[in-house]
Amino acid sequence: MCASHQYIMACRHRRAREMLVKTAVSxxxxxxxxxxxxxxxxxxSFKQMEGLLPLAFRQAHLRLG
Known part of the structure; x- marks a missing residue:
């Protein structure tokens, strides 16, 4: 993976993490x-980068929050 693609994916994942924690959208x-x-x-993609499926990530943060 080239550096620019890694940067784009990191940005997408950062935004996804924010949305999963701060919103209830599907x-x-x-x-x-x-x-x-x-x-x-x-x-x-999320599981590869974060180690959890998006729903599990959201649920874990709801319990902690």
Whole structure:
């Protein structure tokens, strides 16, 4: 992966993390607003980068919050 692609993905994931913690929008909407092709691609990419599926990430932060 080239550095520019890594930067773009890091930005998308940062925005997704914010949305998952601060909003109640659907996974499909998070994926769309963060520039992913679909929610399946978003979930796969998120798990690779964060170690958790998006829903598990959201639920973990709701318990902590």
């Amino acid at each position: 996974m499909e909407e998070v994926a769309r607003q963060c520039g992913f092709v679909n929610s399946s691609h978003f979930s796969t």
